[in-house]
Amino acid sequence: MSNPIYLALDVPRLREGMDLAQKVKGHVGGIKLGLEFFCAHGAHGVHMIGQLGLPIFLDLKLHDIPNTVAGAMQAIHMLEPSIVTVHASGGRAMLEDAKAAAGEHTRVVGVTMLTSMDERDLQRTGIGGTAHDHVMRLAELAHDAGLDGIVCSGHEVKAVHNQWKDGFFVVPGLRPAGGAAGDQKRVVTPRQARDDGASVLVIGRPISRAADPAQAAREIEATL
């Protein structure tokens, strides 16, 4: 079984990102490059990290009208990402067009409810009901639009997995037992998420801010 851990490389400097990725390379299955990295280093940065030989997860969380999102998906073809994110709440047409415009080997996954939000935050955006219901609704939309899977917290992954057996599930908001949650509000342990059906475990600060990132990644891997 391949290593499901993707390191979230949320660092401002390319050199620092390269060093970190190099250190943990043997203990993760891929590298996630998000908005912070992509805004700072663009395609050049993605190429540089790609040289390490690990799959690249381009977490751009695209959310716009269908034509614009499809254009963005086409523009990143040449980066050959293994996974790309779009916001599931962008609607069915946007999701369908995103998937149609993606490269053949790119999984397109829909972000449902950010792990940094709880139900109070959700209500303030005008959406009533529970986190569970909201995630299940968006998962169904993503499925019907032909996406490969979704991004959700470890609180919902089991229920989504039960409904969508062959879906691809990305779970962030992970903390080893006793780890500081920081800005994350819906957290579980990496092991819990794995047991509940996560395909990919996104882990950032518990590895990147550890005194010894390789050791931290190794320890997390050993719990799986």
Ligand SMILES: O=C(O)c1cc(=O)[nH]c(=O)n1[C@@H]1O[C@H](COP(=O)(O)O)[C@@H](O)[C@H]1O
């Ligand atoms: O799409 C994501 O990867 C994502 C979705 C979500 O709901 N929550 C979430 O934290 N993420 C990303 O997962 C990573 C989590 O980082 P840490 O909290 O440092 O482990 C960050 O890069 C976030 O951008």
